[in-house]
Amino acid sequence: MRSERYFAYIMIAPAIISILILSLYPIIQGIRLSFFDYTLINPFKPFVGLENYVNVLRDPRFWKALYNTIAFSILSVFFSTLLGLVVALLLNSKLPLKGFLRSLTLLPWVIPSIVIAYTWVWLLNKDFSPFNDILLSLNLISRPISFLGDLNIRVGPFTLPFISILAVRVWTSYTFKAINFLAALQTIPEELYEAATIDGANSWQKFRYITFPSLIPVGAVVVTLSLIWNISHFDYNYLMTKGGPSDATNVLGTFIYQTAFSTFRLGYASAIGVLMLSISAIFGVIYMGLVLRETL
Amino acid sequence: MKSKLVKIILIFLGILYIIYVGFPFYWLFLTSIKPKTELFILPIKWWPSKFEWYNYVSVWESFPLSRYFLNSILVTTITVILAVIISSSAAYALSRIRFKGNNTIITLLLITQMLPGIVTLVPFYFWMMNLGLLNTYGGLILAYSTWSIPFCTLMLRGYFKTACPQELEDAALIDGCTRFSAYYRIALPLSVPGLVAAGAYSFMLAWKEFMWASIMISSGSLKTLPVGLYDMIGEGGNINFLTEFMTASILTCIPVIIIFFVFQNYMVSGLTSGAVKG
Numbered sequence: 001m002r003s004e005r006y007f008a009y010i011m012i013a014p015a016i017i018s019i020l021i022l023s024l025y026p027i028i029q030g031i032r033l034s035f036f037d038y039t040l041i042n043p044f045k046p047f048v049g050l051e052n053y054v055n056v057l058r059d060p061r062f063w064k065a066l067y068n069t070i071a072f073s074i075l076s077v078f079f080s081t082l083l084g085l086v087v088a089l090l091l092n093s094k095l096p097l098k099g100f101l102r103s104l105t106l107l108p109w110v111i112p113s114i115v116i117a118y119t120w121v122w123l124l125n126k127d128f129s130p131f132n133d134i135l136l137s138l139n140l141i142s143r144p145i146s147f148l149g150d151l152n153i154r155v156g157p158f159t160l161p162f163i164s165i166l167a168v169r170v171w172t173s174y175t176f177k178a179i180n181f182l183a184a185l186q187t188i189p190e191e192l193y194e195a196a197t198i199d200g201a202n203s204w205q206k207f208r209y210i211t212f213p214s215l216i217p218v219g220a221v222v223v224t225l226s227l228i229w230n231i232s233h234f235d236y237n238y239l240m241t242k243g244g245p246s247d248a249t250n251v252l253g254t255f256i257y258q259t260a261f262s263t264f265r266l267g268y269a270s271a272i273g274v275l276m277l278s279i280s281a282i283f284g285v286i287y288m289g290l291v292l293r294e295t296l
Numbered sequence: 297m298k299s300k301l302v303k304i305i306l307i308f309l310g311i312l313y314i315i316y317v318g319f320p321f322y323w324l325f326l327t328s329i330k331p332k333t334e335l336f337i338l339p340i341k342w343w344p345s346k347f348e349w350y351n352y353v354s355v356w357e358s359f360p361l362s363r364y365f366l367n368s369i370l371v372t373t374i375t376v377i378l379a380v381i382i383s384s385s386a387a388y389a390l391s392r393i394r395f396k397g398n399n400t401i402i403t404l405l406l407i408t409q410m411l412p413g414i415v416t417l418v419p420f421y422f423w424m425m426n427l428g429l430l431n432t433y434g435g436l437i438l439a440y441s442t443w444s445i446p447f448c449t450l451m452l453r454g455y456f457k458t459a460c461p462q463e464l465e466d467a468a469l470i471d472g473c474t475r476f477s478a479y480y481r482i483a484l485p486l487s488v489p490g491l492v493a494a495g496a497y498s499f500m501l502a503w504k505e506f507m508w509a510s511i512m513i514s515s516g517s518l519k520t521l522p523v524g525l526y527d528m529i530g531e532g533g534n535i536n537f538l539t540e541f542m543t544a545s546i547l548t549c550i551p552v553i554i555i556f557f558v559f560q561n562y563m564v565s566g567l568t569s570g571a572v573k574g
């Protein structure tokens with residue numbers, strides 16, 4: 001039916017036009033900008049080919065930011081998925097106040113990041129931190145620690161500010177995993193467990209052979225999606241430490257922001273953006289592979 | 297005996313979990329309600345000597361909080377209306393009508409949903425500048441509704457396909473009802489939960505967004521709540537107006553928390569619809 005088709009195009013037009021103009025066009029512009037020497041101070045914007053890319057790849061700050069981005073992404077996704085799984089199992093068990101606990105789980109997700117970021121900045125300040133108060137009274141430390149500033153305290157290769165930001169990012173991001181795992185847990189038919197009980201399976205075997213396999217499809221989607229989000233993460237690293245001290249928490253997102261809006265080297269910032277986009281694209285392809293067959 | 301032990305362990309874990317999630321919120325509230333003289337003293341106070349409710353009055357006087365609220369309410373309301381109308385009509389067409397390009401559009405939506413915002417930030421800024429939309433409500437509303445559309449459309453399409461029976465519309469179409477009234481009079485009223493979830497999603501996005509708003513809004517009278525909150529922070533990362541920041545933060549969170557508690561079941565089903573099949 002032809003009229004049906006025209007109707008469909010009219011209904012879809014506003015969505016597609018706004019996406020093309022406001023999401024895809026800027027991406028193409030960004031890729032174009034990365035080939036120009038574009039700064040706000042310089043009125044001439046000469047085409048420089050790959051020069052921005054060459055300069056980015058020679059910039060030790062870029063490599064530091066890339067390393068941090070990868071480390072943050074892997075660790076944050078790992079710990080938040082693990083925590084999300086444990087919380088989902090807890091919320092799916094026979095626990096009193098489950099409804100309340102589920103609401104509480106979603107709370108960090110609805111609170112603006114600026115509120116969460118500075119609540120944590122205040123919690124982690126040096127002189128009046130409740131954590132320092134506890135550590136001091138337990139005699140675990142002899143003087144207050146600067147959680148967001150002390151680069152001398154390390155766990156393995158990771159500095160204390162890195163670990164503090166990582167902890168906050170896990171605290172806010174396990175929510176999404178927990179809720180998705182919980183939804184998947186609730187679709188597992190009770191009969192499977194009953195049958196396993198009759199066959200004499202213990203709790204670990206039930207988890208290993210019933211619960212865990214049925215969480216894998218959801219887990220794959222959730223992990224891939226979080227990796228994409230984490231690679232472009234900006235909020236907490238910018239709000240809490242501005243990527244500092246000495247770039248210890250600088251990631252690609254904050255590096256782009258500083259390059260573009262503090263030093264106004266826009267072509268250079270765009271080149272970093274394109275490199276970041278290419279890394280995300282790898283996981284994007286995986287995500288599309290996982291989701292597209294279900295969606296179409 | 298064994299089940300009792302399991303129950304005790306579970307309750308212990310539950311309490312540990314409440315502390316883990318709740319403690320930062322407790323500290324946020326505690327700081328907002330402390331008398332200012334008890335903020336910077338040692339040993340630190342885990343409980344205030346008295347509740348200084350006046351903090352919640354004085355913040356409205358020392359910062360233009362009512363202005364920020366008005367701006368946020370305006371921007372968020374229009375964003376939600378636009379996002380829901382645009383996404384639901386697109387989702388309806390995608391779920392009911394087979395046409396050329398259907399799959400391409402769905403793929404396009406999935407791709408845009410994943411695009412990192414920070415990559416487009418620079419070109420988006422200049423694009424908005426050329427359109428004359430910097431420092432306007434329109435620049436915020438356009439950005440937020442466009443960013444909501446991919447997720448909302450895909451979610452609503454799933455909703456129309458699974459939860460909204462097509463037979464009713466087919467019968468109405470045979471009786472001479474137009475496609476548009478089938479959508480408007482039958483599908484939409486039957487899909488209120490899905491529409492609520494989509495609306496809540498765009499509400500959250502617009503109410504919480506900080507990065508874009510902080511870059512493009514420079515005039516004080518247009519600032520939304522997250523940007524207004526940022527004014528209470530000092531340059532070096534110290535919170536210059538600690539009490540004001542914490543009280544204003546709590547006031548900012550109240551609307552989202554209310555929306556969240558009223559609609560949480562719809563929102564959870566929307567949030568999980570992307571990842572969970574079935």
